[in-house]
Amino acid sequence: MTPFQRGGTYERISKADAGDEDGVIRQGEDTAELAQRRGIPIDGRRFSDNDKSATQGKHRPAYEQLMAAVQRGEIDVIIVYMLGRLWRNRRERAEGMEILRKHGVSVLCVKGPELDLTTASGRLLAGLLGEVDTFEVEQMSEREQREMLQRVERGQVPTGPRAFGYTADGSEVIDSEAAEVRKMFAAITSGATLSGIAADLNARNILNRNGRPWTHNAVRYLLQNERYAGLREYNGTTYAGKWPTIVSEDEWRQAVAILTDPARKTSPGPARKWLLSGIARCGVCNDGTTMTSAQCQSRTAGKIYASYRAYKCRGPVKHLARKADPIDLLIAGTEPGQPLGLVPQLLVKEDAASLLLDGERPDMDELAAKAAALRARLRNMTDAFADDDEADALEFKRAVRRVKDRLSDVEQQMTSPARTAVLGDLVRSDDPVAAWAAASLDRKRAVIDMLMTVTIHQSGPGRRRFHPESIEIVPKIG
Template identity: 80%
Template sequence: MTLFQKGATYERISKADAGDEDGVIRQGEDTAELAARRGIPIEGRRFRDNDKSATHGRHRPDYERLMAAVKRGEVDVIIVYLLGRLWRNRRERAEGIELLRKHEVSVLCVKGPELDLTTAAGRLLAGLLGEVDTFEVEQMSEREQREMRQRVERGQVPTGPRAFGYTVDGTEIIDEEAAEVRKMFEAVAAGASLSGLATDLNKRQILNRNGKPWTHNAVRYLLLNERYAGLREYNDVVYPGKWPTIVTEDQWRQAVAILTNSSRKTSPGPARRWLGSGLYQCGVCDNGNTVTSAQRPKVKSRLTDPALQGYQPVRTYKCRGPVKHLQRVAEPIDQLIAGTEPGRPLGLVPQLLLRDDAAQLLLDEERPDMDELSAKAATLRARLKNMTDAFAEDDEADALEFKRAVRRVRDRLTEVEQQMTSPARAAVLGDLVASDDVIAAWTAMTLDRKRAVIDMLMTVTLLPGKSGRAPFDPETVRIVPKSR
């Protein structure tokens, strides 16, 4: 008759393909066979962790339930295929051996000895066998790390899950997905929020690499992934890769700088729905407090047939501070700042973008050499004009030589103008200033982009409106241009 009356089995596989349980099933068959051969009852005490590593002490639900059963005195022997299935790291092994010693629990191995952990000899043997297991794991880890470093140094494509924008093997670009990746990098550089990007992707039914809707964190992870710039980080060192890139290194580094800025709001809350929420400031406090969006109780709409009893909520902006001393109807304020509605005055932002000198909005006036660069640019423009005038009056001038000379001067002018341009302003305003149809480009922009443009150009402060039914007064909105 067996000495053990409360047997338990434990099976574990570190890595298994999705849905593959053949490995732990085989272990279970062998441990059950050993229990039957020894006459050890195991009913209701079978524990199994599939695809769970024990090397780093990660959460193993059934192992924890097994140890809880040991503490309750419900187990007097644990049957495993190998001792390494029970423990793989030193800390967990030491804790486990002490727990089994305290509760007088032995270990039986299908491939290995019987370990009586109530004796010093049994604990010594368990410790020695465990050290062999740990040595094998650490040696394998060292080989894998060396192989990984070699792959990185050679610029080979990263292994693992497919990256959005690339094929499964990572060697080719999927054009449709890559276009969305580029849009995301451009949008975050232009001031878009992560939640707003996720909302836009989901609205257009663009699914992530797993075929699921996008989340704030999924967009953030993509933008921080150096793989899109053809780079790979290993042990805090960035190496160049040999796979096709989707964005430039500068674009990726700009996104990283934006997303890791400590002053950036990181809450993955809902995307902004209104133009001035958290952007316009309260002129009553006048201390930098921003206003938030709100809705007044629904009022009857004058535009609706009275017979239909139509009611509409009124969007408002109110102070974010503890005292709600400011509340303004949102629509006329937003129209004043950004409106393009036909038949109504054009908003201040579109007016700025339509000016002949709108390109000046891109200049970085904080550059210490801005005067010198401006002088160079003026000289080059004058040279171009003189060259054009001279060519027009010289019937014998060589047209090909003229074109080459003009191209050289224009290339130098472009270089100087790029030096004069603020990268941040170019990211936010560049496509608008360069657009052939500014109004259409502005109207088509997402709310995030419009907010970024407003924040780049001006500070909007709301003052108390006039009481009663007085018409909207633009003087109750203070606009202060921001310096470049």
């Protein structure tokens, strides 16, 4: 007759494909067979963790339930396939052995001995067998880490799930997806939000690598993934890879800098829907409080006759509400037959390129003098060529190209990387008005926030008439 009357089984497998329970099922069959052969009643006391690594300290709910049952006196013997399925790190083994000793619980192994943990010899054997298991796991981990380091040092393609933009083995670029990756990097550096980028992808029915819609967190993970710049970080060190890149290292680092900026708002929230919400300031509070947007209704004698968008103060007292459409047109309008908004007016000015200059550079005066000298040299070269009938046209073009390249380099040094990312292609466009009109809402908001501070004051006399002077504009640049 068996000395055990309250048996419990425990099965665990460390790695399993999604939905694959064959490993724990096989262990369960073997532990049940041992219990039956020894005449140990189980009565439903079966505990199983699938794909749970004890070595890495992952949460094992079934193991915790097993230990709780032991402490309640419901189990006097635990049946496992082998001791390593129960404990595989020293801390858990020491804690578990003490619990089993205290409550007089033994361990039976399908592949291994019977361990009476109420005796010193039983605990010694369990400790020795456990140390062998730990040694094997640690040795395997060391081999895997060394192999991983070798792969990283050789620049081999990372293993694991497919990265959006690459084939399954990571060795080739999928052109259509890579184009979307580049758009995401360009968008974040030009002022777009993560939610806005995700919304744009979903609106165009571009699905992620798993065939699902994008979330702001999925976009964030992608933009911070050094793999797209041909890099790989391992144990705090960055290594160069030999797979094809999708963006440059500079583009990737710029995106990471933006996303990890402590000043950046990290609340996911919904993507912005209106031009100035969260940007324009309330002129009544005059304390930096920003405006939010809402749908308002006009009433006469209690009857609703119109609905309109309005900018309202965020403060507890809604003392300011202004119709949004005329304010948006004043700032950003490109309506045919109507005056251009303030932003497109700035973009079409002859000196619009000055918006890109970094006025805080300590050597700006020196760079400006160099640029002026090079421009003067170009004019003199052109005049000299026009006056010299025997001048060599090919030599003239080469000389002009060299001077222009030097001028371009100086001008690049004079520009602000942040301003260039947000404003560059708009300022340099052949049709800045059309480029502005085609820009996304996130882009327009980033441009406005960079160029000016917009403060909305209470409207003047006459409720039906918009007074532009009630909108205060203070330039931030120039």
